Amino acid sequence: MVKDSVIDYLTEQLQISSDELKKYETDGLLPTSLPTEILRIREIEAIKLKDRIYEMTRHISSIKRLFPANESTTETAGKTGAAKGNKKGIK
Numbered sequence: 662m663v664k665d666s667v668i669d670y671l672t673e674q675l676q677i678s679s680d681e682l683k684k685y686e687t688d689g690l691l692p693t694s695l696p697t698e699i700l701r702i703r704e705i706e707a708i709k710l711k712d713r714i715y716e717m718t719r720h721i722s723s724i725k726r727l728f729p730a731n732e733s734t735t736e737t738a739g740k741t742g743a744a745k746g747n748k749k750g751i752k
Contacts, residue, residue, distance in 0.1 A: 664728045668721060675717045682710040 685707035 664724060668724060671717050671721050671724075675714060675721070678710050678714050678717065682707060682714065685710065
């Protein structure tokens with residue numbers, strides 16, 4: 662299913678970005694003599710990675726909500742029709 666392929670791809674990208682972010686968060690391994698400009702660039706890159714992770718997580722969540730795993734389109738159509746029928750019957 663296309664949804665599953667997209668979710669799998671985004672999940673893989675999320676994992677790659679998370680692994681990259683871990684490298685930026687372990688600054689304890691860096692020499693203390695690095696110029697402040699390099700440290701600032703690393704901080705900016707870490708912020709970009711955090712934003713990318715946040716956006717991918719949002720996309721994955723949105724796709725899962727748009728296309729729930731336990732309902733097919735025919736089941737949804739049937740439930741919608743039944744719900745309308747119930748509303749008309751109750752007056």
